[in-house]
Amino acid sequence: MTPFKNIIGQETAKKILLRSYDKNRLASTYLFYGPDGVGKWAVAIALTALVNCLESLKDSDGKTTDACGECANCRQILNLTFGEFYPAIPLPPHKSDSEAIELLNEIIQQKKKEPYSILSSKRQTTISIKTARDIKRKAAIMAPPDTTRVIFFYQMEKMLTSSADSLLKLIEEPPPNTIIILTARDPDNLLATIQSRSQKIAFKPIKPERIEEYLIGRFDLTEKQAGLLARLSEGSIGRAINLIGDDESPVRQVAFLMFKTLIQKDTPSAVATINDLINPRNRGETEQVLLNWQSFLADIIQIKFGKDSKNIINLDLFSELEILSTKFADSNGFSKFVAHFDEFNSSFRLNVHIRPAITALVFNLRKYLNQSS
Amino acid sequence: MKFNLSKSKLSGYLQSILQIVPTKSTLPILSNILFEALDNKLKISATDLEVSITATFECNVTKKGVAVLPARILFDIIKELPESEITFEGTPSRVEIKVPHGSYKIACASADDFPKLPTVNIKKQISLDRDHLVTMIKKSTFACSTDETRPALNGVLWSTSGDRMNMVATDGHRLAKISVENKKLQGIAEDIIIPPKVLNVIPKFAGESDEEIGIIFGEHNIIFNLGDIILTSRLIEGPYPNYEQVIPAESNKKLIISKEELAGAVRRVSILSNSLTHQVRFAVKNNTLTISTTNADVGGEGKEAIPCDYIGDAIELGYNALYVSDILTKIEGEEVIIELSSAVAAGIVYSPSIPKEEFLCLIMPLRLAE
Numbered sequence: 047m048t049p050f051k052n053i054i055g056q057e058t059a060k061k062i063l064l065r066s067y068d069k070n071r072l073a074s075t076y077l078f079y080g081p082d083g084v085g086k087w088a089v090a091i092a093l094t095a096l097v098n099c100l101e102s103l104k105d106s107d108g109k110t111t112d113a114c115g116e117c118a119n120c121r122q123i124l125n126l127t128f129g130e131f132y133p134a135i136p137l138p139p140h141k142s143d144s145e146a147i148e149l150l151n152e153i154i155q156q157k158k159k160e161p162y163s164i165l166s167s168k169r170q171t172t173i174s175i176k177t178a179r180d181i182k183r184k185a186a187i188m189a190p191p192d193t194t195r196v197i198f199f200y201q202m203e204k205m206l207t208s209s210a211d212s213l214l215k216l217i218e219e220p221p222p223n224t225i226i227i228l229t230a231r232d233p234d235n236l237l238a239t240i241q242s243r244s245q246k247i248a249f250k251p252i253k254p255e256r257i258e259e260y261l262i263g264r265f266d267l268t269e270k271q272a273g274l275l276a277r278l279s280e281g282s283i284g285r286a287i288n289l290i291g292d293d294e295s296p297v298r299q300v301a302f303l304m305f306k307t308l309i310q311k312d313t314p315s316a317v318a319t320i321n322d323l324i325n326p327r328n329r330g331e332t333e334q335v336l337l338n339w340q341s342f343l344a345d346i347i348q349i350k351f352g353k354d355s356k357n358i359i360n361l362d363l364f365s366e367l368e369i370l371s372t373k374f375a376d377s378n379g380f381s382k383f384v385a386h387f388d389e390f391n392s393s394f395r396l397n398v399h400i401r402p403a404i405t406a407l408v409f410n411l412r413k414y415l416n417q418s419s
Numbered sequence: 420m421k422f423n424l425s426k427s428k429l430s431g432y433l434q435s436i437l438q439i440v441p442t443k444s445t446l447p448i449l450s451n452i453l454f455e456a457l458d459n460k461l462k463i464s465a466t467d468l469e470v471s472i473t474a475t476f477e478c479n480v481t482k483k484g485v486a487v488l489p490a491r492i493l494f495d496i497i498k499e500l501p502e503s504e505i506t507f508e509g510t511p512s513r514v515e516i517k518v519p520h521g522s523y524k525i526a527c528a529s530a531d532d533f534p535k536l537p538t539v540n541i542k543k544q545i546s547l548d549r550d551h552l553v554t555m556i557k558k559s560t561f562a563c564s565t566d567e568t569r570p571a572l573n574g575v576l577w578s579t580s581g582d583r584m585n586m587v588a589t590d591g592h593r594l595a596k597i598s599v600e601n602k603k604l605q606g607i608a609e610d611i612i613i614p615p616k617v618l619n620v621i622p623k624f625a626g627e628s629d630e631e632i633g634i635i636f637g638e639h640n641i642i643f644n645l646g647d648i649i650l651t652s653r654l655i656e657g658p659y660p661n662y663e664q665v666i667p668a669e670s671n672k673k674l675i676i677s678k679e680e681l682a683g684a685v686r687r688v689s690i691l692s693n694s695l696t697h698q699v700r701f702a703v704k705n706n707t708l709t710i711s712t713t714n715a716d717v718g719g720e721g722k723e724a725i726p727c728d729y730i731g732d733a734i735e736l737g738y739n740a741l742y743v744s745d746i747l748t749k750i751e752g753e754e755v756i757i758e759l760s761s762a763v764a765a766g767i768v769y770s771p772s773i774p775k776e777e778f779l780c781l782i783m784p785l786r787l788a789e
Contacts, residue, residue, distance in 0.1 A: 118531065127448050127532040129468045144443045151447060179567045186570025187469055187614065187653045188639040190537055212568070221656050 048103060048112040049092035049124065054162075054260050054283060055252040056085050062247060063093055068110050072097070073245035075217050075226040077202075079233045080249025083284015086229040088161040089249075090198050094131050095123045097194040097225065119193075126158045130195040134181055136171035136204035146174075160264075164284035165201075166330030173205040178213055185216055189223040202228040203235040210237055218243045251281020261286055274359055278344055280392075288337050289359070297331055301338035302363060309370050313412040320408050326401040336391055343384060346371045350380075373415065383414035420456045420484025420514070423506040426497060432463060432474045433494045435648055438620050439472040440465045440490040448532045451487045454507070454514075456480045464536055465490060470617045471536050471651045486514050487528040496523055537651050539637035546631040551599065553622045555586045558597045558749050558778060560615040564590030571612055574655040576662070578610035587662055588615075593742045594662060594765075594781040595749065612659055613641055617652035624648060665765055666781060670758035672731030674703055675771065678755045682747040684710050684723040689740030691721040697740045698785050703759075704733035712740075736762050737785035746780040762787070 050060055059078070066072045076093075078086040092113065096102060099113035099120050113120050122128040135153050140146045156163055165171070181197055189195040197220070199205070199213075217240060220226050226244075233241050257276035260283055261267055267275070267290070279286035300323055307319040325331050341359045348358055349371040358364055374380040390407050433452070441449050444467070455462040461478035464471065486509060496516065497505070506517040511530055516523045556575075564572035569591075576587040584601040587594065621632075624645050633644030643650040688699050692712040702709040706729050711722040736759070747755065750770045758767040766782050769775040 118535065121531050122534075125529075125532055127446060127534075129446060129534040133445075147443050147445055150445050154445075183567045183570065183573065186567070186573065186655050188656055190535075190653070191639055 048115040049088075049095045049120070050112040053085050053088050053092060054256045056089060056249055059089055059247045059249060060092075063089070063096070064110055064112075067096055072225060074220045074224070075244040076228065077233055077236070077241065077244040077246045078227060078229045078249055079231065079246060081231060081251060081280070081282050082164045083162050083279075083282035083287070084249050084252055085162060085283070086249050087157055087200065090196070090200075090227045090229070091123060091126075091161065093225070093227065094128065094194075094196040094198075095120045097196070098123060098128070098130070126154050130189060130193050132181055132184055132195070132197045134173050134177045134197070134199045134205075136165070136173050136201050137177075138167045138169040138171050143176075146176075160287060162260075162283035163287055164282075166288075166333060168325075168328040168330055170329065171201075171204055173199065173202070173209065175206065175209040175212070178205065178209045182213070182216055185221055185224060189221070191223075193223065195221075195224045197224060197226045199226070199228045201230065202240070203230045203232075207237060210240060214239055214243070252283060253281070254279075257281070257283050257286050261290075265290060270354070271359060274344060274348075278340060285337070288334065289341050297334045298338050301335040302342065302360075302366075304335065305339050305342050306366070306370065308408060308411060309373050309415065313409065313416075316412060317405055317408050321401065321405060324401065324404050326399075329400065332400050332404070333394070336394060339387070340391065342367060342370075343387065346374065347384070350374065379414045379416075383411055386410055386414060420454070420486055420510070421482035421506070421508040422456045422461055422478050422480040423504055424461065424478045426500050426502050426505055428476070429505060430494070430497045432476065432647070433490075433497060435624060436463055436465045436472055436474060437490060437494055438623060439467055439470050439650075441467045446534075448487070448528055448534070450490055451528045451533065452490045452493065453530065453533050453536075454486045454488060456483050456485070456507075458483070466534055466536060468534060469614060469653055470620070473536065473649045473651075474647050475649075476647050482508075484509075484511065485530050486511055487530050487533050488514060488525055489528070492525065537637075537640050537653070539635060539640060539642060539651070541635055541637060543636040544633065545601075545636075546633045547601070549630045549632050552632055552634075555597050555599065556618045556621060559586040559588045559595045560618050561745055561749065562588040562590060562593050562595040562780070563615045566590065569660075570655060571657055571659045574612035574614050575618060576610055576612055576659040578659075587659075589662055589781075592739065592783050593746065594665065595746075595779075596662070596666075596781075597778045598776060610657065610659060611636065611641065612655040612657055614652055614655055617641075617643070617650055620650065621645070666779070667758070667760050667764055667767065670760045670767065672703070672729070672734060672759040674708065674727055674729050674757040674759065675754055676708060676725060676727035676757070678747055678750060678753060680725045681708070681710075681755065682744060684725055685740050685743050685747070688712050688721040688723055689744075691717060691719045692740055696785060698737050698787075699740045699743070700735060700737055700787060702733075702735045703727070703729050703731075705729075731759070734759060734762060735787060736766070737787040738766075738782060739785060742782055746782060749778075749780065 095113035100117035101114045102110050103112045103114055105111050135150055137146055137149045140149060153165060217226055228244060230236055233246055254276040257279055258272045261272040261275055275286040275289050278289055304320045304323050308316050345358050345360050345367050349368055436452055444450060449467055453464045459477060459480055460475055462473060462475045464473040500518055503519045508515050512527055514525050514527055559575050563575060572590060578585050582600055583598045585596060585598040587596045621643060635642040640651050640653050685699060688710045689697055691714045692699055693714055699710055699712045706727055707724050708727045709724045713720040746768050752770045752772040754771050756769055756771055762784060768780045768782060769778060
């Protein structure tokens with residue numbers, strides 16, 4: 047399938063870009079913003095392909111509909127081996143340039159395999175000043191004729207303000223034949239000076255039906271499982287993928303152990319055990335734990351109120367989950383439990399301290415659980 | 420694809436090609452070499468996207484084809500082989516290297532992923548004496564800046580004025596300008612800025628000293644034709660700052676001094692200089708140059724006096740010792756002339772044997788702490 051056609055949802059973004067391309071009025075700097083895992087990466091790649099495609103596709107009215115996906119340039123771009131695509135990606139702390147290159151290449155491989163995947167890392171990640179400098183140096187070298195160079199700052203909010211400041215000139219006046227694409231969850235997390243220098247394009251959560259379709263096409267899932275994941279994902283394919291139960295994953299096993307403690311033990315021992323098991327230095331892992339809890343909760347909802355056991359995500363844990371579900375006697379307390387967990391989950395993605403946040407969560411959830419039992 | 424050639428021939432070309440292959444890159448494909456077996460010719464290329472290199476040479480090709488092979492692995496294997504005839508045979512996905520007592524099989528990268536090598540819209544083509552070019556390169560690239568905030572200064576300016584061809588490099592603290600008479604270059608419409616990387620590899624390619632190097636000026640790149648080997652480099656976006664205005668037109672002080680003595684004294688005194696600024700003090704008075712430094716961190720001071728010929732009022736200036744040493748290595752002859760005007764203006768350094776119109780260096784003074 048061709049690059050734009052491959053993108054799930056984001057019709058407005060696609061339309062704006064294709065129309066601007068046809069009118070020869072592409073902006074020099076774009077800011078793609080919206081939740082993680084909804085296709086900002088995929089659209090950036092598709093745009094790179096479109097502006098470099100040797101045989102772009104047109105409809106009967108002569109309007110461009112897509113890049114061909116077949117020509118030499120398209121193939122390199124889709125393979126992420128195109129020399130004129132300069133990605134700047136947040137990386138965890140590293141000791142050397144060569145380690146940074148390895149980390150970057152790992153991410154590129156991950157994104158090549160699954161463009162919607164959400165990057166997660168044990169440590170806080172940043173786009174370093176060195177990356178910003180390298181990009182500036184590369185940008186000063188002339189792009190080859192008949193090529194449009196794309197400089198791609200992925201998750202721009204992960205760049206320190208001082209580094210971002212140093213890029214203002216580049217962003218305001220990119221060199222000839224160059225498009226800069228920035229991505230962010232929320233444009234307000236970026237410097238106002240950067241926002242004002244770029245054309246903003248909003249990325250919306252994707253409809254659950256489309257996510258379901260995508261999941262079934264790519265993973266070994268039943269329609270029911272995919273549907274459930276899609277509903278749990280809050281419109282993000284990346285989150286849905288993270289939710290897919292990997293039975294062997296040690297994180298999932300630890301997550302289940304914590305979840306059982308949370309529900310079966312008394313409050314003090316639940317707090318103690320979970321505090322023991324949680325790794326406060328590993329944000330990515332904690333996010334995984336929370337995603338797993340979300341899927342366990344979804345299963346309990348199914349067990350209590352659903353009619354079809356095919357809807358269960360964590361089939362291997364079915365009998366244990368069934369026992370846990372009996373702890374929620376009162377549906378009022380249970381609904382508060384679920385609502386609070388949901389709220390916590392979205393605020394956790396803002397920068398909070400892991401251990402105190404999780405401790406507070408356990409206290410609150412235990413409160414609703416006591417009401418419920 | 421099938422071809423055979425001698426070990427020494429291949430290893431020689433691979434060694435040249437490896438100068439360009441990056442050791443580690445965000446594009447792993449760049450650590451590979453593209454082999455193209457053509458009619459009785461073998462073409463091998465590598466690129467780091469900024470500089471590309473292609474070697475084309477005669478070779479016994481029995482079957483045409485293309486393969487992309489990992490540069491280091493291939494070179495390490497070939498290097499270790501005894502002198503013999505080597506046969507390469509394979510498909511775009513796997514190549515077998517047959518040697519007298521065995522064979523090596525290497526998986527290839529996809530030729531589709533290998534970057535397109537640059538094409539050139541030729542604007543002007545000239546040829547230059549190899550020695551000439553190498554001298555110009557060696558006397559200019561050292562002054563290039565590495566500061567990315569002024570990208571144009573990261574390269575060497577190649578320009579023409581009248582019948583002279585100039586190479587200029589500066590980082591704002593020092594400047595080198597070499598100029599030679601060359602009518603061939605006339606008509607290059609605009610000045611070009613060349614990244615130092617390609618210039619610095621040219622002297623490494625062994626060649627006959629009387630050989631000429633063909634140079635093709637393109638719109639976006641420059642090509643150096645070194646016979647079997649062709650180097651292509653992208654250019655840096657201009658404009659280059661107006662450097663002429665920093666070269667003082669008149670100086671009222673002139674110092675002539677032995678280059679060896681000056682270089683030695685600067686080297687020794689600078690050992691005690693501040694490790695960040697490398698500042699040394701030059702004081703000239705009555706045909707004596709005194710070079711001194713004090714370093715509060717180490718608690719030391721150094722001083723040397725050298726006799727010189729000096730015309731002008733007494734003056735004191737601060738210089739970065741590293742820059743002075745760098746420049747002195749580029750000056751030919753036994754003596755060096757330094758023209759000065761004030762303690763804050765650039766000093767002009769050149770050799771008595773070469774007029775300053777042909778080669779000069781500028782060095783900006785440092786503000787002296789009182």
